[in-house]
Amino acid sequence: MAQKKIAMDISTKANYIVITFTGDLEYGVIEDIKKDLQALKLETKHGYIIDMQKVTNIDSTGFGMIVNFAKKVSVNEKKIAIIVVDDFILNLFAISQCDKIFPIAKSEDEAKQIIKEGWSGELSLSEY
Known part of the structure; x- marks a missing residue:
């Protein structure tokens, strides 16, 4: 069985930040990603786009990570689109x-x- 992997890439745009995940957002593989996401500085005008076009699976741990990030973002009145x-x-x-x-959303423009x-x-x- 192949080893499950996850990667996160962050790109800053003019008024928003795109967080791209690749791989499996699952228990046992997202611990480091979760820490990096929580440490992210929340400096953007409009908010965050979470790009999951390259995600192959997500479990409750992955959803929990996104929900916790969204709660952190909402305190600063920023928005998230996925x-x-x-x-x-x-x-x-x-x-x-x-x-x-x-x-x-189906695309970055829509998000x-x-x-x-x-x-x-x-x-x-x-x-x-």
Whole structure:
């Protein structure tokens, strides 16, 4: 069985930051990524785009990491949009109900528009 891997890349744009994950956001492989994400300086005008186009699997630990990051971001009144294009990953977002608290976009342009204009989900972070 192949060793599971995860990588995180952070790129700063004019008014937002893109955090790109590659691999499996799962228990046992995300500990270092989780620490790096929590240590991130929150210096952006509009917010964050989490790009999950290269994510192959996510479990409750991965969703927890994203929710905790979102809580940290929301304290500073910044927004998050998540790019998901894979049907399997979209289904996991639906099962976990994370699609009710995070806006899901199909592209960076769509995500950029969401964090600029705002989005209201069916659930708030505090209700989740």
